[in-house]
Amino acid sequence: MESVKPILEFKKTCVSYTKQTMAVKYVSAAIERNTITAIMGPSGCGKSTLLRAVNLMHNLYPNIRVDGEILLNNENILSMEPIDVRRRVGMVFQRPAPFPTMSIYDNVLSGYTLNGIRLSRNQKEETVEHCLQSVALWDEVKDVLNKKGTFLSGGQQQRLCIARALAMKPDVLLMDEPTSALDPIATAHIEELMQDLQKEVTILIVTHNMGQAMRISSKSMFMYLGELVEYGNTKDLFSNPKDERTKAYLTGKMG
Amino acid sequence: MDKLKIRNRLAKDKALLWTVCLLATLTAVPLFAILGEVFIRGYNQLSWSFFTEPTPTAYRVMKAIEAGTPIPGGIANGIIGTMLMLGMAVIFAIPIGILCGVFLAENAKNRYAQIVSYLTDLLQGTPSVIIGIVTYIWVVVPMKGYSAIAGSIALFIMMLPLIIRSTEETLKILPSSLKEAGLALGGNRARVMLKVQIPAAFGGIFTGVLLAISRVIGETAPLMFTALGCSFVRFSIDKPISAVPLLIWEFFNDPYLQELIWGASLFLLLFVLILNLTAKYLAKKWNQ
Amino acid sequence: MNDKLYKILLFVATLTMPIVCGGVMYALVTDAYDAFEHFGFFKFLTSSDWNYTDGSEQYGALPFITGTLMTTLLALIFCIPFSLPVALFVGEYFNGTKIAAILSTVTDLLAGIPSIIYGLWGFYTLRPLIMAFDISPQGSGILTASLVLAIMIVPYAASLSAEFIKMVPNDLKEGAYSLGATHAEVIRKIVFPVAGSGIFSSYILAIGRALGETMTVTMLIGNTNNIPDSITSTGNSMASIIANQFGEADDLRLSSLIAIGLALFLITAIINMIGKIMIKRARIA
Numbered sequence: 001m002e003s004v005k006p007i008l009e010f011k012k013t014c015v016s017y018t019k020q021t022m023a024v025k026y027v028s029a030a031i032e033r034n035t036i037t038a039i040m041g042p043s044g045c046g047k048s049t050l051l052r053a054v055n056l057m058h059n060l061y062p063n064i065r066v067d068g069e070i071l072l073n074n075e076n077i078l079s080m081e082p083i084d085v086r087r088r089v090g091m092v093f094q095r096p097a098p099f100p101t102m103s104i105y106d107n108v109l110s111g112y113t114l115n116g117i118r119l120s121r122n123q124k125e126e127t128v129e130h131c132l133q134s135v136a137l138w139d140e141v142k143d144v145l146n147k148k149g150t151f152l153s154g155g156q157q158q159r160l161c162i163a164r165a166l167a168m169k170p171d172v173l174l175m176d177e178p179t180s181a182l183d184p185i186a187t188a189h190i191e192e193l194m195q196d197l198q199k200e201v202t203i204l205i206v207t208h209n210m211g212q213a214m215r216i217s218s219k220s221m222f223m224y225l226g227e228l229v230e231y232g233n234t235k236d237l238f239s240n241p242k243d244e245r246t247k248a249y250l251t252g253k254m255g
Numbered sequence: 256m257d258k259l260k261i262r263n264r265l266a267k268d269k270a271l272l273w274t275v276c277l278l279a280t281l282t283a284v285p286l287f288a289i290l291g292e293v294f295i296r297g298y299n300q301l302s303w304s305f306f307t308e309p310t311p312t313a314y315r316v317m318k319a320i321e322a323g324t325p326i327p328g329g330i331a332n333g334i335i336g337t338m339l340m341l342g343m344a345v346i347f348a349i350p351i352g353i354l355c356g357v358f359l360a361e362n363a364k365n366r367y368a369q370i371v372s373y374l375t376d377l378l379q380g381t382p383s384v385i386i387g388i389v390t391y392i393w394v395v396v397p398m399k400g401y402s403a404i405a406g407s408i409a410l411f412i413m414m415l416p417l418i419i420r421s422t423e424e425t426l427k428i429l430p431s432s433l434k435e436a437g438l439a440l441g442g443n444r445a446r447v448m449l450k451v452q453i454p455a456a457f458g459g460i461f462t463g464v465l466l467a468i469s470r471v472i473g474e475t476a477p478l479m480f481t482a483l484g485c486s487f488v489r490f491s492i493d494k495p496i497s498a499v500p501l502l503i504w505e506f507f508n509d510p511y512l513q514e515l516i517w518g519a520s521l522f523l524l525l526f527v528l529i530l531n532l533t534a535k536y537l538a539k540k541w542n543q
Numbered sequence: 544m545n546d547k548l549y550k551i552l553l554f555v556a557t558l559t560m561p562i563v564c565g566g567v568m569y570a571l572v573t574d575a576y577d578a579f580e581h582f583g584f585f586k587f588l589t590s591s592d593w594n595y596t597d598g599s600e601q602y603g604a605l606p607f608i609t610g611t612l613m614t615t616l617l618a619l620i621f622c623i624p625f626s627l628p629v630a631l632f633v634g635e636y637f638n639g640t641k642i643a644a645i646l647s648t649v650t651d652l653l654a655g656i657p658s659i660i661y662g663l664w665g666f667y668t669l670r671p672l673i674m675a676f677d678i679s680p681q682g683s684g685i686l687t688a689s690l691v692l693a694i695m696i697v698p699y700a701a702s703l704s705a706e707f708i709k710m711v712p713n714d715l716k717e718g719a720y721s722l723g724a725t726h727a728e729v730i731r732k733i734v735f736p737v738a739g740s741g742i743f744s745s746y747i748l749a750i751g752r753a754l755g756e757t758m759t760v761t762m763l764i765g766n767t768n769n770i771p772d773s774i775t776s777t778g779n780s781m782a783s784i785i786a787n788q789f790g791e792a793d794d795l796r797l798s799s800l801i802a803i804g805l806a807l808f809l810i811t812a813i814i815n816m817i818g819k820i821m822i823k824r825a826r827i828a
Contacts, residue, residue, distance in 0.1 A: 055721055084261055087723035097714035101736035114724035114732055116264060161718070168722060268725035275636060278628035282701075283649045285694045289656060289664045354556030361553075374560040380815035381567065381808060382755020384782045388789065388804045392570040412563055419560075445549035473657020476757040476786050500659050507663065507762065520660050531655040535648065 005074070006030035007202050008054065008172055010228075012068035015049050015058060023049040025226040026068065031172075031219070036194060036203040038213035038234065041223035042254055047206045050223065051174050054204065055089040056082040072171065087115065090165030090201075091174040095181050096157035098149030098164070105145040107160055108132060111168040131163040134200070136193055155186025159193070166201070173197070175205040179212065191216050210250065214238055222246045224254075290528075293520050300518030305329035310486045310502060316511045326514045330522065332488045333502040339490065340403050340482060340498060341472060344410035349464060352415050356422025356460075357448060363427075379416035386412050387477030395481060403496040406482030413474065414467040421463020425456040458541025462534045469530035473523055475500040499523050567808070575802035578602060581795060587802060593768040593784075595796050602799035604806060606770045610778040611807070613771060614689045614760060615753045621693035622700055622749065629701035630742070634708030635734060636726075647702065654698035662762030665691040670763065679775035681765060686774045688763040692753050700749040707741025707825060708734060740828070744821035751815040755807060757782040781807040 008031040015024035024046040031037050039047040049058075054072075058064040059082045069076045077085045098107045108128045112119055119127065128145070132138035137159045141152070149160050158178060165173060175194075179187040194203060194216050207213050213220055213234065220234040222243075230237060230246045241247045248254045304327075311319070311328030319326055355371065362368040386409050394405040433455060437447035453460070478484075483495040484505060499519060506516040579587055582602065590603025629650060637643040669690060670682035679686065711734050719729045735742070765777025766787055779787065781803050789800055 057717065057721065060717070060720060081261055081265070083264065083723045083725055086721055091721035093714060093718060093721075095714055097712065097718050099715060099718070099733060099737075101733075101739075110719070110732075111722035114719055114722050114728050116260075116728065164718075164722065264725050264728070268727040271727040271730070272636065275628040275631045278625055279632035279646060282625045282629050282653075282697055283646065285664075286649055286653050286656075288668065289660065292664060292668060293660065351556050351559050354553055355560065358553040358557045367557075371557045371560045374564045376815065376819055377564055377812055378560070378567075380751055380811055382757065382782055382811055384755065384757040384785050385567070385571070385804050385808045388785065388801055389567045389570045391789075392574055392801075393566060415559065415563070443549070444546050448549070469655055473659060475657070475659045476761075476782070479786065480789055500657060503659050503663070504758070507659075507666075516663065520663055523657060524660055527655050527657060528652055531652055532648075535651065 005033075006071075007033040007073060008204070009071040009074075010050075010068070011071065013050070013053060013070055014065075014067040015046070015053055016065045016067075017063060023226050024053065027223075027228040029221060029228060029231050031202060031204065033202055034198050035219055036198050036205060036217045037219040037221065038217035039204065039206045039221045039223060040208070040210065040213055040249070041221075041229075042249065043208065045223045046226040047221075047223050048176050049226075051176055051204060051206050052091075054172065054174055055086045055091050056080075057091070083115075087111070087168055088170055089172045089174060090168055090170035092158070092162050092165055092176065092178045094177045096154055096161050098152070098157050098160050100148065100150045102149060103146045104141050104149050104152070104160060107149040108163050108167050110164055127167050131167045132160075134166060134193075134197065135159040135163045136189070137163060153186070155182050155189055158182060158186070158190060162190075162193070162197075166197070170201060173201045173203050175203060177206055177208065180208070187212075210238075222249060224249070290524070293517060293524050297517030297519075297521030300515065301521065302329075305518055306334065307331050309488050310497070310505070310512070310515075312486065313511075320511065326512065328515070330499060330502050330515070330519050332485060332497040333499040333519065334522075335488050335490070336403065336406075336482065336485070336496040336501075337472065337498040339492065339496065340407040340410055340478075341468065343403070343407035343492070344414055344471070345464070345468065348411050348414040348418055348467070352418025352467075353422050353453070353460060355415075355419045357426065357453075359419065359423040360426035375416045375419050378412065379420070383409075383413060383474050384476040387480040390477065391480040398493070400493075401481060401483035401495040403482060403492040403494065406478050406496065406498065407492075409477040409481045410471045410474065413471045413477070417467035417470060418460075418463055421466070422456070422460050425459025425463070426452060428459075429455055458537060462538045462541070465530050465534040465537070469527045469534070472530075473500050473527055475504050479504070571801060571805040571808060574798055575805045577795060577798035578802040582799075587799070588806065591770050595792075600795055602796065604781070604799075604803050606768055607779050607781045607784045607803055608806070609770050610685065610764065611754060611780040611782070611810075613685050613774065613778070614692055614764065614780055615750055617685065617689035617774060618692035618696060618753045619746065619750060621690060622696050623746070625693075626697045626700035626704065626749075627742075629697065630704035630708055631730065633701070634705035635730060638709060647705070650698040650701055653694065654702075656695075658695065658756060658758040659762075661691050661695055662759040665759060665763045681777065683763050683765040684775050684777045685764060685771050688760045688780075689774075691759050691763060692756055695756060695759065696749040696753050699752055700745050703745030703748065703822075704738070704742045707738040707745070710741070710826075711737045740821060741825035744818050744825055747814060747818035747821060751811055751818055754811050754814065755782055757786050761786045 010027045010029045013024060013027045014022055016022045027050060039051060041047045052058055053066050054070060058066050066078060070078060099110055102110060105128055108131050109124055129138060137156060152160060179190050217234045220237045221228055222230045224245050230241060230243050238250060241250055306329055308329040309332035311326060315327050359368055359372055390405055390409040394408055395401055429452060434447055434452060437451040478498050478501050482498055484497045484501045485495045489496055503516060503519045506512040506519060588604050591605040592601040592603050593606060594601045633643045633647050665687060670687055673679055673687055674682040715733055715737060716729055719733045760780045761783040764779055764783050766779055767777040768779055771778035785800050785804055792800055
């Protein structure tokens, strides 16, 4: 019974920027542990907004309201401390942004430094090596760990940012169009990586690239105008969409 | 343990926010303290005669003290002197400053322009007391006397870099399509500058001039070595002349005239602050 | 007007700058020459005598150089705990809000107050306080001058620092938040390191302003010509000795004052140049 329990559950989740406009409308869905779930939809459909609700990013901006419930391991995160939630829910952004004043080594450990957690030298080296291994960056950078993270290529920077998020051992990893700023080779690299990562972490990825969703995800959501239109197994959703709007989007007649 | 640590971090976070708010608010205190003090001590001195009469002579002061009446007289000589010198300085500083600003905006990469730009920075950073010394050496000594001309030259030198910078910066943020459209319509560069670019940049340049005036109007040190001061209203430009900040300095040093300090300061302060606020308001309005 | 004439007109106008700046240098150097020749360049700058009794005239700039350095340094120390919070308030915590606009208007107005009025306020409000708290018996001195000087440079340091704090990319800040950092931690570990060189250079420029500030210091420093032995003792800065004695000086004393002026000019020019170069670098990075 315990294994079937979802790790993350949206219950009538709403996000509104102003009183009149709701960017995300009553989304309800359960995300299973150690899966990759893709969120698709035309631009402006609220997919990024929904994603950013999961690590309480909206709390940074006083005008944005989040209503309903979002359960992480059965606990409503909306009533939890943001800094606690964010440690358990990692995030990777659209544009790779390693901290420019830190070395590659320090970038991986930046979550600990930022949170004021002290690690022993051994713990540090283990974490850095393990995280860089899991993003397949270790072999490329192991001799230049003291160089600034900004010296790396775009794809390497993004993998460094993933490593930085993984270092905090999150339960869920949110990825907001993580490959949209990267070239095809770097994109392929990261997609491959995600397949391996799902053993460690549950991934929720926003993408506007249908091919990507099909390649990497086991579950897919389709959102339109703030509503969750369809949610199911990726294969089913692509081969046999139930809603007209999903069909229109998948056949390129929308967005 | 973990909960305790989180609470600790959140407490620190709050503490920083409150410290920042507290210290930032404290920074505003001097403004209101200064305004308040100058206003309270100065407003009852402001009367019609304060603006129409010059500094009282020693004789009038003595008589007033004997009779126990308020110190008579005002700052008319200072107001006239300030206006005269500022007027002369502005007449030269505006055209020359604008021309230099135009040059810098049009030739940003040119080596000579970079030198001019560097010299503008140099002059802008030069302490005003140095400008006073130099004007004394170049103008007062050869003319064998302090004069309004010398004072206005000092003010001119201080205003120039401010006007140059504001002109240059305003022209640089104009869309280049404006200039190209003008040139495409067959105007030559001078005409496009005069008829298209300068009018479009007028708001920024005007604001810059207002700020430059408000910057130099309170300058005291350079005028001490150039205009010197004069206790009666005078319009000649080749003789020593007074100015409002010079009068404040005189009143400060003369135990009998200290009553007049606050009226003069209030006048100067209000003038400067209103100029500043007007400039800020206009800049905002023109930016929209 | 044709293009050629237009270009010539612009060029002729710009000649004002080299002429004025050249004139400043030339006047200071030639008129300071007497003092340097009489006392020796190095000796003039390191001697602490300032005696204008006829026959035993002796001038040295050390007390005033010390006075300037002490007031500037103290002003900087007093300025930081206020300008940095203002910069954070305007550039980070309340960036873009009405309350931030109000605070920056207030600091702009502080920057606009003429220095002679700061001097009056320091003399009539702050000096009695200093005496009341028994910090120094005469009230005026290095400390009093520095306190008011600090208020005067807060606006410069704060507005420039705020500009650099605003430039820290949101990507980096969100990245740090997403790792669980608090706002304070983001400021300390991301905003300050990234905006650091810009913030630093804004303090260099603030120093440049403090060095040459004349009237405030003249009215508050106490005007004595020996090397100040503590921060509460009286003294004179380079600018204040000039303001005090220029009008009554002639010959060697005048030349000595101009020599001090030359030194002040050069120090400020160098500090400002360093500040400007650093700012340019920080803006590009």
